[in-house]
Amino acid sequence: MKKMFDHSRQGLVALVSFLVVLAAWEALVHLLKVRPIMLPPPSAIFKELISEPVWYAGHAWYTLLTTMAGFVLSVVFGVAIAMLLVGSRWFESAVYPLIIAMNSVPKVAIAPLFVIWMGTGAEPKIAIAFLIAVFAIIVDTVHGLRSVPGDILDMGRVLKGSTLDFFFKVRLPCALPSILTGMKVAISLALVGAIVGEFVSSQRGLGYVIMSAQGTFDTARVFAAMFLLSLMGIVLFGALAWIEKRATPWRVPQ
Structure with missing residues (x-):
């Protein structure tokens, strides 16, 4: 209570x-x-939102779908790559520098390449969302997998379980809090990636709404789209925080 x-x-x-x-x-x-063109009052932004609720909802839904697609891909591939990095020193030596180098490249600079390679549909937005979000998943998962307490590692050696069993039954559960922390970071980054993709080339989504409103100096519409993006980010982050509390009750106070 x-x-x-x-x-x-x-x-x-x-x-x-x-x-x-x-x-x-x-x-x-x-x-x-x-002047409203410089900074509209909240009442004007709210009026803009309720003037075309279905139109805004459609664009927000498109951005949400591309964000979630990129996020899910980043979790699947990020955890898998992290497992390989921890499990194989050769793989770590060969691949980790490449991952760091790719993360160092500004995603806005390579976004046009995805449009050239994949067209102007949802695919380049998903790819950019994935590329921006996956590094956070990899780093936090690697940290979690390497942070297993020494006494648990010793117990695993005494029980003489297989390497695969030990990995999935001991290392992965111990790494779960770090993985979930990475996911909370990644969901915000995936949303940023989706918007970057929509800025480069799109006819749908809240990024498209912002770019088209910018061209007509419709500041209220820009703020309305930004408000929806903020709301979306809060809800997605809150959903992952709720999952974290349920999945790791021993780490997160309720």
């Missing part, structure tokens, strides 16, 4: 803080007579 009360209180504080910021924003825009 106390935990539920604490969560409710935290949610209420966050909501009140958000409403205070919006009220201050609205008041300052009117008091300082800021």
Whole structure:
């Protein structure tokens, strides 16, 4: 009961803080007579959102799908690559420098190549979302797999289980908190990647909404799309935080 009360209180504080910021924003825009093209008040942004809710929902859904596709691919391939890096020193020596080099390249610079290779559909957006998110999964998973306590490693050697059994029944469960931490980082990065892909070439998605609104100096529409992106990011991060609490109750206080 106390935990539920604490969560409710935290949610209420966050909501009140958000409403205070919006009220201050609205008041300052009117008091300082800021031009709407420079900074629209929250009331204008809300009016823009409710003017075409179905249209905005369609673009938000497209961005969500490409984000989730890139995120799921990053988790699958990221965990698999991390397992190979930990399990094989040869693979680590050969591949890890390449992974670091690829992560160092600005994704905006290579986004046009994905459009050339894959066309203007959803594929390049998914590829960019995957490429931006996968490094966080790899790094955190490798860290988790290598952070198994020494006493657990000793117990595994005493029991003389197979290397594969030990890996999947001991190392992977011990690495789960780190993997979930990487996933929380990766979901935000995947959303950024999807938007980058939509900036480069798209006729759908919230990134497209922002770029088209920029061309017509429709600042309220830009802020409306940004609000939906922020809301999407909060919901996705919150969903993973909820999964983390359920999957690792011994690590995350509830």
